[in-house]
Amino acid sequence: MKDTEMQLQSNPFTPVFGKVPLYLAGREGIIDDLLTTLDNPDNSPDRCTMFVGARGSGKTALITYLAQEARARGWIASNVTATKGMLEDILQQAIAASSHLIDNASSVHLASVSVAALGSVGFTRDQAAPANWRTRMNSLLDQLAKTGTGLLITVDEVDPSLDEMISLVTTYQHFVREDRRVVLLMAGLPHRISALLSGESTSFLRRAARKSLGPIPSYEVEEAFRSTVMDGGKRIDEDALQTAVERIDGFPFMLQLVGYRSWNASHDEGVISIDHVRQGVGLAQEELESRVFDATLSELSQADIEFLLAMSQDEGKTLQANLKTRLAKSPSHVSIYKKRLLEAGVIDEPVRGKLVFALPGFKDYLIKTMG
Structure with missing residues (x-):
């Protein structure tokens, strides 16, 4: 290739938040599972899946890629971040993405359907009291079902403290019970996913698929x-x-x-x-x-940092038993903070009782910053 041509070559790497790289290395098995679910969602155990990983583990890129694949398979996809207003965003995105099926996408209440070769859906404004989110979603899903179209919902940056997050997952349980063609994918940091799973009203999520995005x-x-x-x-x-x-x-x-x-x-x-x-x-x-x-680092407590600094004394794996002596703390203290740091995705336990830093370079960074 000539030098002048080489200069025109764009950099093919993508260190941009959420942008899908050319190769999603190490995620082939997860992708295969989810593509199979999109092709046959009815009884798939992966129709509700949580992607768990530390910052930079590729969660956002993965759910973005899966949404692209869903659209290529004829699904409607609504992609949101867990923030206030996310429920309305899901609905409005779904309506907008259904423009090839819906005659009047600016309306807010489903009123009629005319099924032809591909099918069309009619909307009208409802002058009565506004329906709640679940009812409005059901109306949309009813009409999408007429054309055999499924809905994929992806939620990034799961936030268990957000009321709308809880509303979504509890309503999704009803979608499943009603045999609606809806797949829900959520991505979040380990401690936030754990907090979501521990909620009383979201306990059913403990039976959902959980995919850990490790090294x-x-x-x-x-x-x-x-x-x-x-x-x-x-x-x-x-x-x-x-x-x-x-x-x-x-x-x-x-x-x-x-x-x-x-x-x-x-x-x-x-x-x-x-x-x-x-x-x-x-x-x-x-x-x-x-x-x-x-x-x-900003999310860690002083006790978390002390635990990590004690680990940093080892070249390789740290024996959990040694931390009791180094920290001059009880075994229960060590167990509590080990659990916290595992859930935060900062450390890993490849072998029971042996701990390592999960983020490459974080050990040296910690010593330089706090040591």
């Missing part, structure tokens, strides 16, 4: 990184690739950051070298700290 295996990081570079029109030296994989350490956001900065460091050269990757890694680590680690 990506190294071989999948390697393949995704190489393929993204090649799709962008460049190549990468093998030593540069291995350095990138090592520093990415299975973290999806870091994969995109390292790739983006390394690509830019190579400018108009056709090959990404180890020097380019080293430069990219340095910039990516700074961004990871400011965009992910700072927010994570």
Whole structure:
């Protein structure tokens, strides 16, 4: 490829919140499960699924991709973030997305249906007292059912303290009982999902599917990184690739950051070298700290930080039994804060009683910031 052509090549990496990367590495099994559910939703155990992971684990990109796939399969998709007004947003998005089925999408109450080859739905304004959200949704779903159309609802940044969040999940339970063609996907931080599950009115969610978005295996990081570079029109030296994989350490956001900065460091050269990757890694680590680690640290209590600093004394895994002595605390104290940090997605327990930092680079960041 000529240099002038190479300059026109756009950076193929996507370290942008919620943007779907070229390769969703390490999520193939989850994607297959959900695509199967969209094709045959009626008895699928995944028709209500919660995606759980730390910041930067790819939750938003995953649900965005699944919404795109749902639309390609003829589903209507409503995508919201858990904020005030989300219920009305879900309904209005569904009405707007049904414009190819609905004659008058500006109306708010379903009134009539005319079924032809594809089907059409008529709306009119209701002069009576306004119906509640569940009733209005039922009216819409009734009409979509006439054309065999399903509705996918995705909720990002789950917030268990939000009343509308609780209303959604409790109403969804009725959608399931009424055999409506609705799939609900939710994504959130581990401690927020746990809080949602512990609610009295949302206890049924404990039987919903829960997909943990953990680190990506190294071989999948390697393949995704190489393929993204090649799709962008460049190549990468093998030593540069291995350095990138090592520093990415299975973290999806870091994969995109390292790739983006390394690509830019190579400018108009056709090959990404180890020097380019080293430069990219340095910039990516700074961004990871400011965009992910700072927010994570701000949510930790002093006792959480003390627990993590005690863990940081070990090169590899930390034995839970050793923390009692280091912290001069009771076993129950250690167990309580281990649970808190596991739910926050900051640490992991790959083997019972052995703890590790779940976020790559967070240990060094913590020592630098608090040590």
